[in-house]
Amino acid sequence: MRLDLVKWESAGLRCPDFDIDIEKNGEILPTLLQMPNGTGKTTTLDLLKCCMYNHEFTTREIQEYKAKGNEYKEKGFFQAKLKLDSEIFYIKISFDFKNNKASYSSSLSSGGWKPELILPTPLDKIIDKGLVDLLFIDLEKCEKLFRKHLTEAQDAIRKFCKITILNRIISDLDEHKKRARNIATPRGSVEINIATEEARNKDINLKYNEIKKQEEKCKKFLNDTEDKFTEYDLIIREKLEKDDQLKKRREELETKKNKAEALYQNALLNNFNKIKIIGTYGGNLEKNLTGFVEGLDKLQLPEAEARVFFEELLERDHCICGEELNEKRRQNILKEKEKFISIDAARIVAEIKNSVKIHISENQKTNLDEVNKVTQKFKHEYDSLIEDLKLITTKTFKDDMKIWDDYNKLKKERGEKEYFLSVTIKKPWKSIDNESNTESLISLKTQKELSDKRLAELTGTQDIEKKVKFLINILDSSKEEAEMKISKELTDECNNKIKKMLSKDPVYIESIEKHIIFKDQQSKGSTGQEARIGIIFLLTILDRSLIKFPLVVDTPVKGMDFAGRRRTAKFISDLKSQFIGFVIDSDKEDFSDKLKEFSNNKANFITSYRRHPEFDKLASEFQMGPKNSGNSHVVYDYNFFNKFKEETDPDEL
Numbered sequence: 001m002r003l004d005l006v007k008w009e010s011a012g013l014r015c016p017d018f019d020i021d022i023e024k025n026g027e028i029l030p031t032l033l034q035m036p037n038g039t040g041k042t043t044t045l046d047l048l049k050c051c052m053y054n055h056e057f058t059t060r061e062i063q064e065y066k067a068k069g070n071e072y073k074e075k076g077f078f079q080a081k082l083k084l085d086s087e088i089f090y091i092k093i094s095f096d097f098k099n100n101k102a103s104y105s106s107s108l109s110s111g112g113w114k115p116e117l118i119l120p121t122p123l124d125k126i127i128d129k130g131l132v133d134l135l136f137i138d139l140e141k142c143e144k145l146f147r148k149h150l151t152e153a154q155d156a157i158r159k160f161c162k163i164t165i166l167n168r169i170i171s172d173l174d175e176h177k178k179r180a181r182n183i184a185t186p187r188g189s190v191e192i193n194i195a196t197e198e199a200r201n202k203d204i205n206l207k208y209n210e211i212k213k214q215e216e217k218c219k220k221f222l223n224d225t226e227d228k229f230t231e232y233d234l235i236i237r238e239k240l241e242k243d244d245q246l247k248k249r250r251e252e253l254e255t256k257k258n259k260a261e262a263l264y265q266n267a268l269l270n271n272f273n274k275i276k277i278i279g280t281y282g283g284n285l286e287k288n289l290t291g292f293v294e295g296l297d298k299l300q301l302p303e304a305e306a307r308v309f310f311e312e313l314l315e316r317d318h319c320i321c322g323e324e325l326n327e328k329r330r331q332n333i334l335k336e337k338e339k340f341i342s343i344d345a346a347r348i349v350a351e352i353k354n355s356v357k358i359h360i361s362e363n364q365k366t367n368l369d370e371v372n373k374v375t376q377k378f379k380h381e382y383d384s385l386i387e388d389l390k391l392i393t394t395k396t397f398k399d400d401m402k403i404w405d406d407y408n409k410l411k412k413e414r415g416e417k418e419y420f421l422s423v424t425i426k427k428p429w430k431s432i433d434n435e436s437n438t439e440s441l442i443s444l445k446t447q448k449e450l451s452d453k454r455l456a457e458l459t460g461t462q463d464i465e466k467k468v469k470f471l472i473n474i475l476d477s478s479k480e481e482a483e484m485k486i487s488k489e490l491t492d493e494c495n496n497k498i499k500k501m502l503s504k505d506p507v508y509i510e511s512i513e514k515h516i517i518f519k520d521q522q523s524k525g526s527t528g529q530e531a532r533i534g535i536i537f538l539l540t541i542l543d544r545s546l547i548k549f550p551l552v553v554d555t556p557v558k559g560m561d562f563a564g565r566r567r568t569a570k571f572i573s574d575l576k577s578q579f580i581g582f583v584i585d586s587d588k589e590d591f592s593d594k595l596k597e598f599s600n601n602k603a604n605f606i607t608s609y610r611r612h613p614e615f616d617k618l619a620s621e622f623q624m625g626p627k628n629s630g631n632s633h634v635v636y637d638y639n640f641f642n643k644f645k646e647e648t649d650p651d652e653l
Contacts, residue, residue: 001122002548004028004083004578008048012076013065013095015040016610016632022580024604024636028083030572030579031604032592034641039610039632041582045136045554051080051091052132054117057102066097071631074098084120091117125168126547131159134538138554142534149222149421151514153537154483160545161486166479170472177452177468181459194458200435201451207435208444215425215441218417225410232407239400257385264378271375487512490540497536501560501567507533531559539571548577556581562590573598585645592642605641608634618643 006028009019016039022031035041043065049055067073079092090107106118119127134156144152158164181194314333319325325333394401424439429446438444449469456465488511495508507529510519516537535556542551556572557565569591572579583592595603609615611631622637635641 005550006083007081010078012073014067015043018632028578029602029604032581032583034583034607036609047078049132049136053129059100062100062102135549136552142531145534146516146530147223149219153512153516154514157486160541162546166475170475173468180461180464184459184461197455204435204448211439218420221417229410253388260382260385264382267375267378493540494536501564542577550578552580554582557587557591565591566594569594570598605638606636607641607644
């Protein structure tokens with residue numbers, strides 16, 4: 001399956017009224033599109049992305065797309081023409097700036113326009129915002145592929161290599177299991193139990209999805225704030241290094257504070273353990289508890305006395321509530337009595353008696369006041385050191401306290417998010433867990449499995465449950481194995497290309513897991529390195545993908561030396577899928593000419609710009625001349641592409 005961008009046009013928007021045709025002589029060729037700054041490159045990229053999935057436009061976004069000044073119009077539109085294999089379809093986004101509205105309409109090969117976003121069925125099943133963000137990419141933002149808190153690289157492998165199909169199979173198996181339960185659902189009293197368990201099963205799923213969303217928000221927060229936190233950290237370190245005396249004093253206080261904190265925490269724990277001991281309290285509580293235990297021993301509850309109670313009750317004409325005991329009521333008592341005289345209940349009571357006896361005899365004379373005095377002593381020492389550190393901090397930062405406060409606030413927020421990701425959602429399941437008292441994904445998954453097992457027992461579908469679980473385990477293992485194998489192959493392929501493209505400044509990949517991990521324990525590369533390795537990764541994965549998506553890249557050779565540019569041109573010319581690169585004048589050298597050469601002149605070189613008499617004069621000198629589109633020109637000519645310089649004032653031409 002192959003998806004291509006054939007054409008797009010816009011009118012009445014912030015960007016000029018473009019009409020850009022990518023198709024050349026019936027072919028979809030590698031394309032470099034030169035758009036000077038201020039001619040709507042960002043708007044074009046954003047709206048092309050929005051044509052691929054159902055984007056909910058905010059009022060603010062709509063206003064940002066509005067043309068300014070004397071070009072303002074109440075309405076505007078952006079339309080893309082696409083081709084899926086041989087099927088042509090159109091996606092149109094209409095803007096009503098007066099009423100702050102944006103709406104979709106679609107036209108498939110089946111005919112007619114419909115007032116909604118409709119993609120061809122094969123495409124609709126696999127494309128989403130995450131995939132689109134990878135296909136339409138600004139290389140300056142490639143850092144997402146390298147951030148430990150995100151899963152962009154793993155998601156790319158799953159989507160481009162169609163591993164996500166296994167997830168749909170797993171989902172279908174789960175639905176099959178549910179249908180089987182519905183068909184086999186018994187009637188009567190069991191039906192109530194089934195309804196209760198199904199409601200709980202639903203609640204577990206809802207909570208699981210809620211925590212997954214929270215997980216993604218935490219990852220996004222950590223990614224979005226990483227650069228800011230690094231910046232703060234650098235400023236803080238520089239400030240702390242300036243005054244040796246203050247630095248030494250601060251380090252001393254930090255050491256003492258850490259020791260005091262440990263002592264204080266131990267004292268709190270000891271205090272808590274003492275509080276748990278019943279004998280600590282003495283007085284009436286101890287006396288009453290002792291009497292309670294003696295009463296339990298004397299009565300020999302629960303089993304013996306409870307059984308006698310029910311036997312005597314069945315011999316009476318009336319219940320203790322006053323109601324007559326007819327035969328039906330006697331049968332109900334016989335049926336239900338075992339619930340009240342179970343061995344488990346006896347065991348629980350026995351544990352209560354034993355616990356009370358142990359704790360009373362264990363510590364009859366513990367003085368809580370003394371324990372509290374020790375705790376308060378350590379707390380006072382800890383608080384005092386905290387205040388000393390605050391004083392040192394004030395001296396160190398003086399007029400820059402806002403930076404210190406902002407740094408610590410961000411540090412705390414990031415710490416909470418990191419704890420949630422590394423600890424909270426990974427806590428093991430406990431028998432007391434339910435969907436409302438846990439945020440652990442592991443626990444919720446276990447709860448779901450237990451609930452599914454319970455439903456299978458109630459509906460008599462254990463065999464189906466067992467078979468589905470078996471198949472899902474196989475699919476999960478296959479998915480994991482496939483990801484590992486593909487990741488290893490991609491790592492090797494990318495490193496071979498890095499060796500060629502970045503010979504002067506190579507940064508090799510150790511592995512591709514949730515994110516791209518560099519070798520030699522390097523946590524991250526420079527912005528330029530990440531940009532170059534990012535496009536290598538995307539070109540590599542796109543080339544081996546079963547689905548040939550277009551790759552649309554803003555500034556594809558930014559930060560590359562001439563050797564890297566030439567090799568990038570070669571990789572692009574060899575791509576089996578469509579490539580569109582948005583470039584500026586400084587990107588062209590040793591790139592556009594090499595793409596022309598490597599593609600055997602089968603490449604598009606398009607220039608679009610706002611109308612200006614001098615630019616028009618330049619365009620008219622070339623064979624193709626300008627293609628007029630309202631307030632803009634689009635020129636399809638390689639020589640014009642190379643001669644056009646956005647940095648040059650039109651009056652200088």
